[in-house]
Structures are given as C-alpha cells and as structure tokens.
Amino acid sequence: MDSRYEVEFKVRGDDFLAAGEASNQIKETLIMLGVPSPISRRASVITYEAEMNLVIHSGGGILRAIITPEKLTIEAKDQGPGIPDLDLAMREGFSTASDKVREMGFGAGMGLPNIKRNSDCLQIDSLIGKGTILTATVFFHQGEGNRG
Amino acid sequence: METGIKVLEGSCKGCVNCIKSCPTEALRVVDGRVKILSELCIDCGECLRSCREKALALDEDDWDLIRSHGPVVLMADPTFCAQFSHYWSPGLVRKALASLEAKDLFDQAAKAFDLAAFATARQVEEASKESLPLISVYCPAVVRLIQVRFPELLHRLVRTENPLETGTLLWRRQNGSNEGVILVTPCSAKVMLVRGPVGRGTSMMDHVVSVKRLARDLLAAGPKVDGTGTDPVGSRWLAWALRGGESRHVKAFSRKPLTTMAVSGLRNTIDLLQDLELGRLKGVDFVECRVCDLGCIGGIGNAESRFLSELRLSHQPVEWNVTESEKTELSTLYETGVWALEQPIQPRPRPSLADTLDEAMKKLKTMQAVYAELPHIDCGACGRPSCRALAEDVVRGEGEVTDCVFKLRERIAILGEEITSLSGKLPHAFHERKHAK
Numbered sequence: 001m002d003s004r005y006e007v008e009f010k011v012r013g014d015d016f017l018a019a020g021e022a023s024n025q026i027k028e029t030l031i032m033l034g035v036p037s038p039i040s041r042r043a044s045v046i047t048y049e050a051e052m053n054l055v056i057h058s059g060g061g062i063l064r065a066i067i068t069p070e071k072l073t074i075e076a077k078d079q080g081p082g083i084p085d086l087d088l089a090m091r092e093g094f095s096t097a098s099d100k101v102r103e104m105g106f107g108a109g110m111g112l113p114n115i116k117r118n119s120d121c122l123q124i125d126s127l128i129g130k131g132t133i134l135t136a137t138v139f140f141h142q143g144e145g146n147r148g
Numbered sequence: 149m150e151t152g153i154k155v156l157e158g159s160c161k162g163c164v165n166c167i168k169s170c171p172t173e174a175l176r177v178v179d180g181r182v183k184i185l186s187e188l189c190i191d192c193g194e195c196l197r198s199c200r201e202k203a204l205a206l207d208e209d210d211w212d213l214i215r216s217h218g219p220v221v222l223m224a225d226p227t228f229c230a231q232f233s234h235y236w237s238p239g240l241v242r243k244a245l246a247s248l249e250a251k252d253l254f255d256q257a258a259k260a261f262d263l264a265a266f267a268t269a270r271q272v273e274e275a276s277k278e279s280l281p282l283i284s285v286y287c288p289a290v291v292r293l294i295q296v297r298f299p300e301l302l303h304r305l306v307r308t309e310n311p312l313e314t315g316t317l318l319w320r321r322q323n324g325s326n327e328g329v330i331l332v333t334p335c336s337a338k339v340m341l342v343r344g345p346v347g348r349g350t351s352m353m354d355h356v357v358s359v360k361r362l363a364r365d366l367l368a369a370g371p372k373v374d375g376t377g378t379d380p381v382g383s384r385w386l387a388w389a390l391r392g393g394e395s396r397h398v399k400a401f402s403r404k405p406l407t408t409m410a411v412s413g414l415r416n417t418i419d420l421l422q423d424l425e426l427g428r429l430k431g432v433d434f435v436e437c438r439v440c441d442l443g444c445i446g447g448i449g450n451a452e453s454r455f456l457s458e459l460r461l462s463h464q465p466v467e468w469n470v471t472e473s474e475k476t477e478l479s480t481l482y483e484t485g486v487w488a489l490e491q492p493i494q495p496r497p498r499p500s501l502a503d504t505l506d507e508a509m510k511k512l513k514t515m516q517a518v519y520a521e522l523p524h525i526d527c528g529a530c531g532r533p534s535c536r537a538l539a540e541d542v543v544r545g546e547g548e549v550t551d552c553v554f555k556l557r558e559r560i561a562i563l564g565e566e567i568t569s570l571s572g573k574l575p576h577a578f579h580e581r582k583h584a585k
C-alpha cells in the first residue's frame with residue numbers, strides 16, 4: 001500500500017518560459033529514488049514531450065508521475081481540443097503546430113512518436129472538444145512488458 | 149573521491165557564504181567548518197571566489213619542494229602565456245622559464261591542441277544530424293557538471309582527450325622520457341586532469357602547480373629576455389585560453405562550414421546545457437562551454453587580471469591558415485588515435501536515498517514531510533544551501549531537524565512552556581500543606 005509515490009504538476013498552456021519545469025522535477029525525483037539512468041532518460045523524454053504537448057496543443061493540463069516498485073506511469077491530462085485522428089497524430093512529422101511555435105523549435109511532429117518509442121505501454125484517449133488523456137508506462141525490470 | 153579543492157581548516161570561520169555559490173549543492177558547514185561532498189563537487193572553483201577568508205584553495209603540489217629537486221618539465225596551460233606584460237609571447241616566456249631551470253613543452257602543446265581541434269572537427273563532421281551539437285570536453289568542470297546534472301547529454305561529448313594530456317603523451321613518446329611533468333593549471337578543475345582524470349585511468353602528468361604560483365616566481369625572478377625575432381612557437385593553441393578559441397580552431401580544421409556556439413561563465417553554461425537538454429539548439433554543430441568568465445583566463449588559479457589577459461591575447465597574431473604539410477602530419481597523428489579518450493565518460497548522479505526503490509520512496513515521503521515543516525527561506529544558517537538540502541540530509545541521517553534555527557527556536561519555546569507549567573506545579577508535600585492551611 002505504502003509503495004507508491006506520486007507527484008503532480010499543473011502545466012499552463014502557452015507558458016513557454018516555465019515549460020520543462022515539471023519534467024525536470026520528475027527527473028530529479030527519479031534520481032533521488034535511484035531509478036537507473038537508462039530508465040530515467042526514457043522517462044525524461046516521455047514527460048518532456050507530454051509536457052510540451054500540454055503547453056502547445058491543449059491550453060494546459062495536469063502532468064502526473066506515479067511510481068511503484070515495478071513501474072513508472074506518466075499521465076498527461078487536459079481538457080483541450082482533443083486529437084481528431086490519432087493514427088495521423090502518431091506519425092513522425094505530423095504536426096498542427098503554428099508557425100510561431102515552429103520558430104521556437106517545436107512542431108517537428110516527433111513528440112508522440114518519441115513517447116511511443118520510449119514507453120513500454122502507451123494509451124491515448126481523446127475526445128474532440130473534451131480533452132486528451134495520455135498514459136505511458138515504463139517498467140523498471142526487463143520482461144514485464146513489451147516495448148512497442 | 150577527490151576534488152581539486154582543499155579546505156584550510158584553520159581559516160574557515162563557518163560563515164556559510166560559500167555554500168550558496170555551489171551549482172551542485174556540494175558544500176555543507178558542519179561544526180563550524182566547511183565540508184565538500186566530493187561525489188557532487190565539479191571543481192568549478194565558485195566557492196573559492198566566494199570565500200573572504202581564503203579558507204578554500206586550489207589543491208596544488210608544493211612548487212618549492214618540487215623545484216628543490218632540480219630542473220623541471222612544465223606542461224603549461226595556454227593562460228600561462230597571457231600572464232605577463234613583458235613576456236608577451238610563448239617564445240619569450242620560454243626564455244624566461246629557462247632562468248628558473250624549467251623546460252616548457254610549448255611545442256608539444258601547440259601540436260596537441262592542433263590535433264585536438266582536428267579530431268574534434270572530424271567527429272563533428274561525421275556525427276549524424278540527431279546527435280548534433282557535440283559538446284567540448286576541454287573544461288573538466290563542464291564535463292563533471294554534465295556527469296552530475298545533465299547525464300542525458302553525455303552522449304554528445306566529443307571523445308577528444310584534453311590536449312594538455314595528449315601533449316605530454318606526445319612528448320613522452322618522442323623522448324622515451326619518464327621524467328616528472330608538472331601541469332601548470334589555471335583552475336581547480338584542471339587539477340583533476342592529474343589527480344583524477346575522467347575518461348582515462350591515470351594521467352601522464354605527475355604534479356600540478358597553479359599558474360599563479362609559477363607566474364609569481366617568474367615575476368619575482370624577473371629575468372631579462374630579448375624579444376626580437378619571430379616567435380618559434382605556434383600560436384593557435386593560445387586562443388583556447390579565451391572563450392571561443394577552441395571553436396575557432398575546430399572550424400579551421402573542418403572541411404565543411406560549422407555552426408558553433410561558445411559561452412563562458414557558470415550561469416551561462418548551465419542555461420545553455422538546459423536549453424540543449426530540452427532540445428532547443430537545433431542547427432548548432434558544436435558547443436563550447438567554459439565555467440569561467442571570459443574562458444580559462446578567468447580561472448581562479450591565474451595571477452593576471454582576466455581583462456588584461458584578454459586584451460593581450462586579442463593582440464596576439466594567430467596564424468589560422470593551416471599549411472598542407474601541417475595537415476598531413478596531423479592526419480597521420482589522427483590515425484594513431486593518440487588524441488582520443490581511453491574510456492567512455494560515465495554519469496555520476498547523486499546517490500539515491502536508499503538501496504531499494506521501496507525504501508527510497510518511504511524516505512522521499514519523509515523528506516517531503518520534513519521539508520513541509522521548514523520555513524522555506526533558504527537562510528543557510530543550518531549549514532545547508534537550502535531547506536530542501538536540509539530535509540534531504542535529515543532523511544539520509546546526516547542532520548537533525550533542529551539544525552534549522554527556526555525549528556530549534558520552536559523546540560525551545562515548547563520546552564520553555566513545559567518548564568513554566570512544570571514550575572507551577574508544587575511538590576506533593578507542599579501540596580498537602582497548602583491544602584491543610
């Protein structure tokens with residue numbers, strides 16, 4: 001029961017100055033817990049990309065990391081516009097980011113594919129006009145899940 | 149683990165000025181004395197700059213003792229040649245050093261720096277687009293900072309050995325000599341090139357003395373040297389003493405145009421690494437960071453004002469056009485691999501709170517609870533750089549909550565109240581009598 005650690009951050013939409021802070025703190029937490037560096041590296045990519053999607057596409061939301069002795073779950077929840085075509089969104093290079101955002105170096109359409117590559121399980125539930133919930137899992141030990 | 153910094157116990161007043169200057173929170177003041185957590189220290193020298201009592205110093209060897217054993221061989225950092233107004237070129241510094249019975253390795257250094265730039269240019273040219281920008285490893289403090297705080301960036305570090313090390317190696321190969329070599333260092337970070345190198349087992353150099361120490365001796369001796377004629381020593385390597393010099397040198401050897409970025413100063417370095425970690429530096433091929441202001445001339449172990457050094461270096465003529473014969477020689481040397489680090493550079497994250505994840509999670513919760521009770525003003529009076537650091541030390545068993553003066557005062561207040569209420573109570577015997585009255 002006790003073996004669960006959770007941190008949660010509110011991520012504000014379009015706040016590019018604060019962007020990256022939540023993922024940074026999640027990373028610090030993982031290091032304190034002694035999560036091995038290859039795993040925390042994968043976790044960093046996931047949290048950072050999920051956080052940036054909250055900032056850029058959803059008007060903000062909640063980023064949460066749930067740690068148990070077996071796995072790390074990253075959850076990004078928003079009440080933004082939703083993703084109309086998930087298969088399309090998952091494609092490398094697909095992006096609806098504005099020119100302004102692209103000028104800042106985002107919008108390469110690599111975020112979701114990167115999340116996919118670095119997580120053992122990935123689930124995205126999205127409803128147009130209601131919002132998106134992204135849940136990515138990384139197992140701490142080999143063989144507890146298939147890398148997809 | 150060692151550091152390039154030593155604490156002069158007698159001078160430390162326990163003032164806690166230094167602890168906040170440390171970018172990795174590696175300092176504590178315990179029992180009125182500063183203590184360095186060596187596993188976190190990156191040898192940047194910020195604490196030396198912040199200490200008014202001069203209780204922190206570069207951990208160098210005893211120059212007088214070394215000298216007393218006879219002639220010496222010096223591998224001098226490029227900053228050394230920017231310390232003097234009257235010995236304004238390496239050739240003149242060489243002549244002056246001869247009067248101290250010191251032999252310089254300037255020629256080997258010039259070659260090794262060329263080789264390092266050449267090898268770095270090759271690595272940048274051959275890197276895949278996603279792995280760019282590559283990062284310089286010339287400043288050992290930057291390497292440690294990346295090991296400790298930015299392990300995700302380790303794969304971007306070039307595999308180029310520090311040219312001061314390579315120069316010594318070249319000299320040893322040339323001469324078959326095993327004479328002791330003294331590194332003349334501008335900083336605490338480079339002390340570690342000799343004492344605990346990263347990316348190789350042991351150093352080819354044997355001792356380390358600060359630029360300041362040697363420059364003072366040379367100035368005191370004040371040998372007269374003749375400054376006519378052209379300088380026999382190459383000058384490109386001197387550019388590395390200034391911010392941007394390495395990048396310039398790498399570009400000179402690159403076969404295609406490169407976009408490079410050079411920053412100096414600790415804060416700029418951290419900001420840049422953060423940007424890099426967040427993937428914000430697309431389109432840059434090579435990044436040079438120096439933790440010292442203006443580059444190595446800003447190192448804490450120099451004698452001369454960094455501003456004067458900068459002025460002097462910027463007036464030095466530098467031959468950036470590399471001749472074909474030089475290139476041929478370098479490419480032969482490049483093929484031998486003598487320029488490369490022996491080992492990959494490993495991450496050095498702070499130790500976790502406990503050995504098992506389960507234990508660590510419990511401790512992290514306790515830590516949050518302890519932290520929640522602290523005043524969050526990071527006053528430093530507990531000897532920790534922040535309230536968070538105290539909370540961490542408490543759960544690691546390296547401190548008490550009452551190390552916090554505010555918590556201590558609370559405890560005293562509670563204790564005081566208990567004493568007052570206790571003092572109001574009369575001993576049983578008196579009690580009886582009072583009632584009897």
Ligand SMILES: Nc1ncnc2c1ncn2[C@@H]1O[C@H](COP(=O)(O)OP(=O)(O)OP(=O)(O)O)[C@@H](O)[C@H]1O
Nearest residue numbers: 053057058082089095096106107108109110111112
């Ligand atoms: N939380 C979200 N809410 C709404 N739409 C989203 C959300 N996350 C992603 N999308 C949509 O999916 C597309 C692809 O996302 P992805 O993260 O792969 O690329 P990107 O964010 O556009 O660019 P990059 O991540 O490379 O900066 C986005 O352009 C956007 O249209």
Ligand code: SF4
Nearest residue numbers: 287335438440444447
């Ligand atoms: S910038 Fe140069 S002088 Fe300063 S710590 Fe790094 S290597 Fe040393």
Ligand SMILES: [Mg+2]
Nearest residue numbers: 052053111112
């Ligand atoms: Mg994205």
